[in-house]
Amino acid sequence: MNLKAWRETRSSKARKWVALRALAWVVASVAAPTVSFAQHVYEAHLHPVAVIAPARMQLDTPQGAAEFPLYLSADWNAPQPRIERAVIVIHGKLRNADVYFGTAEKARDAAGADPAATLLVAPQFLATLDTRVHSVPADMLRWKDNAWMGGESAEGGVPLSSFAVLDAIVERLADRRLFPNLKHVTFAGHSGGAQVVQRYAVAAHDLRTLADAGIDVRYVVSSPSSYAYFDAERPDAQGRPARFDPAQCPSFDDWKYGMQARPAYVNDRSPAQLEAAYVQRPVTYLVGGNDDDPKHPVLDRSCAAEAQGAERVARAEGYFNYLQARHPEGLNQQFHVVPGVGHNGARMLTSPCALATMFGTGSCTK
Template sequence: MQRRALLAGLMAPGLARAALPAGRSRIAFDEPSGAAPGPMTVELYRPAAWRPGGKVVAVQHGLRRDAANYRDAWAPHAEAQGFLLICPHFSAAQFPGARYYNLGNARAPEAEWTFFALDRAVAAALRAVEAPPAPFALYGHSAGAQFVHRYLLLTGAPRVSRLVIANAGWYSWPDFGIAFPYGLGDCAATEAGLRAALTRPVTILLGEADTDPNHPALRRDASSDRQGTTRFERGQAFFAAARMAATRYGVRFGWTLATVPGVGHSDAGMAGPAAEILASAS
C-alpha cells in the first residue's frame, strides 16, 4: 500500500463520537496494525482553556507500556502550557516486544508498520475533541524515543511540527552501511528521507545522570555498545553522527542537543524541559 493511501485512511471514523470535557479521559479506536489488530486506547488530558485549533502534543511511553502514567506525569505541563495531551497506549498484547513497538514492525510491508498507529491515534483523539486535523509535536522517552526516531527516519513524520527524543536506549544510526535496526541499511529508509529528517526541528534530550551501564532495561550487545555503554553516551554519539551526516549530505542541520542536570532514566524528570520545548513549536 502506498503511504498516500495509508495517510488518507487516518480520516476514517473512529469509535469516539462525543466531544470530551476538560481533564483526564480515555478513548478507543479500531487499529488495524500490530500482532493483534483491534481496539487501541489513547489516554488524553484536555486543559480547561484548550480549544480546537490549539496546540497538540503526543507522548510515546516507554518499555512498561504505561500510557496512563505518562498522561498523569505530563498533565500539569499540559495545563500550564495549554496543549492537548495525547498518549497512545501501545499495549504489549497488541504490539508485543521491540519488533512491534520500538522498531515499528519496519521489517514488514509498509502497510503493516505500527508507526502509523501513532498517526491514527492522534487523528482519533482530535475527532474525539471535535477538532480538525492538525500538526502535532511529538515526544518519546526510552522505548518511546526509539519508536519516535525510527518513525522520523522511515516515515518522515509529515504531520509532526517538532520532535523530542529523550533517553533512548539505542539508535538506528544514520548510516546505510549498517543494517537495520542498528543502522539504516537493508530496510525501507532512503537517503532522501534521511536528508530531509536531518533538517527537521529535533531535540535529542538526555538526562545527565542516565549513566548506568548495567541498567536492567538497557540493551548491551556488540552492536549497541559501539554506540556507547550508557544512554547518555549513546545519545551524544547519535547526535554527533547525525550532524556529520548532515555535513556529508550538504544539508542544513536542524537538530539540537540538550541535557537535563541531575535526572537519570526518568520520564517525570524529563517531562518539564521537554514540554517547554514542544509547546514553543507545536
Template sequence: MRVLGNSPTLFAVLIVCLLLHVVEAQDEVRERTGAHLFARQLSCSKQKGIESKSKSDPVGAANDVLKIKDVLEADGDLWFSNNLVSGTGDDEQVPWGHGAEFKPTPAALGNYLSGYALIPDSFNGFKLNRSMVFRTEGSKSVKVPFYVNANYDADSIERVVLIWPGQWRDSWKYINIMGNAQRVAETHDQLNIDKSKILLISPMFFNQKDADSGAAGDDELYFKNAGWAVGDTSRGPSGFTNVSSFEVMDFFLDHIFDKSNFPNVKHAVMAGHSMGAQATQRYALFGKPKKAYRDNISYWIGNPGSYTWLDEKYYNSSSSCDSASKWPFGFDHAPKYAEKKAKNKESTISRYGDRRILYSFGLNDNGGQSDRCAPNTQGPNRLARGALYVKSLKSVFGDFPSNQLVDFVECVSHQDYPMMAKFRTLEFVFSSRTD
C-alpha cells in the same frame, strides 16, 4: 602517648577542619541533588556549564561530555542511579516543579514482564478511549485504545502532544507525567500556556502477554514483545497481523490534523523517553506523515538507549558485529513499513535533517550498558551514545542541523519526569515559541 604536644583540643580542631574540607569537596558534587549517592565523574556545577553550552553549541557540548572521566570506558565503574533527584514520575514533584500540583500515577494490575490484566480507565483528568476503530477488513474491525484528556473542546485545540510509552508499555504513566509537566509549564509566564488549547494523547501498544493476561480486548491491536518500539508489525487479533506500530502513529497524526476532528490544530509534538525515545527517533526518520502537515510536527527525544545510525562511522566498529548496520540500528533489513525509505537512504537522511527535534540527555545517565554488540558500536552507555550521535549529525550533514536542538541536562539520570519538567523541554513541547 603524646599527640601534638598532648593537646587533645588542638587534635580535635584539626580533625574537624579535615572533615569540613571533605564535606566541602563533596558538597560541590552533591550540589542541589539531595542524593545520598553522587556522581564521581563531574560535579553538578561543571555539568551546568555543559548544559549552558548545549543551547548554542551542541557539538561543542557533546565534545565536553566525551571528556568526562571514564564516560567512554565500557568497564569504567561509572556511577549510575535512577534516583539522582526526587520526582521519578510516580510519587513526587521535582525540585524545579515551580510550585505546580503533582498528581501521582495510578497503578495497573499485572506488569510488563508477565502482562497486564487490567489498566487504569480514568484518572487525574485523563480517560482511556477504547472506541477508536483503526481499520476494517470485511466484517471485522480492529481498535487502538488510547489515553486522552477527559474533557476538551475540539474546536479550541491548537496543539497536540502525542506520547509514546516506555519499555513498560505504561501509556497511562506517560500521559500522566506529561500532564504534570504541562502544569509546570503553565507556571512559567513567559511560555504563555493556555491549557484549553493543548490536548495530550498516548496510544496503548499492547503485546501478546497483555492479550493473554486480559488487558487487551479481543478487537484491540497487539504486538510481539517490544516490537512496537521499532515499527514491527502486529501479532493480532486474527485478521490484523500486518500493522506496523508506525502506521498507528500515522493514523493518529491523520486524525489530529483532520479539520473535521480538530479544525484549529496548528502543531503536533511527538514525544518519548527511553524506549519511547528510540521509537520517536526512528519514526522521525522513517515515519510517513502526510506532506500537508509534515512541517507542523516536532519531536522530543529523551535519553534513548540506541539509534538508527545515519552512517556507518561507529564509535566502536567491529567486523564481527554484523547486526550494527541492521534494523533497528541501521538501514539494512528494515521492516516492510520502512523498506522503501531504507532503500532511498540518501533522501531519507536528507529529510531527517529537516525535522524539528529536541534531543535531551541526562548528564548522569551513564548506565544502559548492553550485552548486544550493535548498541555498543554506538557507544558504551546511553550518555556516550547520545554525545556521539550529536557529533555524527554534524559529520553526516556537514554542520549540525539548524532545525535541531540539544539539551544536556545537569545532574539528572535516566529519569523520565525530571527530564520532561525541565524548562527547555517544556518550552519545546508546550509552547509555540520554538516551532
C-alpha cells in the same frame, strides 16, 4: 550546558570504555567463538501491564478492522475548535501509558499551557502477553514482546505497523472538521518511547497531511538506549564517527540500530531518502547528565546498542556528533544535556527544554 566542554570532560571515559570493550570481545571470541548476538535485550523485563487505556481508536485497514487503546485529554471524536496544540507522549517498554499520560498532564501544568487549548494523547502499544491477564477484543492490536518499538507489524488484531498507528493519529489530528485551529503537534518520548519517536521521525509516512494543513510537527527524543544510524559508521573512542568493524557485532547495522533488515513500513525508501527527510525535521535530543551508568538495568546492552557507546550519555553525544559530521551545512535539530538528572522520565519530560519544545513556553537551557 556547553557541548564542547561536555565532550572534553567525557573523552577519558570514552577511551576507557573502548579499551574495555575490545578486551571483552577478545575474551568472548576465545571462550565462545560461535556467539550469537540478540538484537533486543529486554525480554527479562516484560510483564503484563497493570491497566489498559480506556479510550479506543477504531482503524479500518485492508486486512480488516482493528482497535487501539489510548488516553486522551479531550474527546477527539467531536469538533474541538479551542484546541491549538497536541502533544503525543509515547510510553516506554513497560507500556505504562497511564504513567506517561500523568507525566504529560504535569508537563502541561508546569508549562502553564491552557488545558482547554491542549490535547494530550498517550497511545498504548500492548504486547501479546498482556492478554494473559486482561480480556481484550479479538481485534485489539497487540505486538510480540517489544516489536512495536521498531515499527514492526502487530501479532494480534491485524498485521499493522506500530508506525502506521501513529500515522492514523496524525490523520485524525489533521482533520480540520475536528481540529480547525490546531497549529502545533509534538511527539515526545523517554527511554523506550524515545526510541519509537526517533525511529518514527526517520520513517513516518503521513506527516505531509499535517504540513498541508499548516500544522508544524516537532519531536522530543529523551534518553533512548539507541538510535537509528544511516550508514556503517559508529562512535570511536573520542565519540567521533568512524567505520565500525562488523566482526565485533554482525547485527550492528540491522534495524532498529541501522538501515539493514528494515521492516516493510520502513523499507519503501532508501537510507539516503530517509536521512534527507529526517535531518529536516525539528528534533530535540535530551539526555540526563547523570544517565551514564553502563550497567543500568533497562539499558539495551546488545552488541548493536553497545556499538553506539557504553551508556546513554555517550550514545546521545555520539549520535549528534555523527549527524553534525554528515551535515556540516547545519541541522534543524538540537542536543541538550539536562544537568543532575539520571534515567527519570518524569524529570526529563518536565525539564525546561522539554517544556519549551512541547508547549512553546520558555527556552532550552544550555
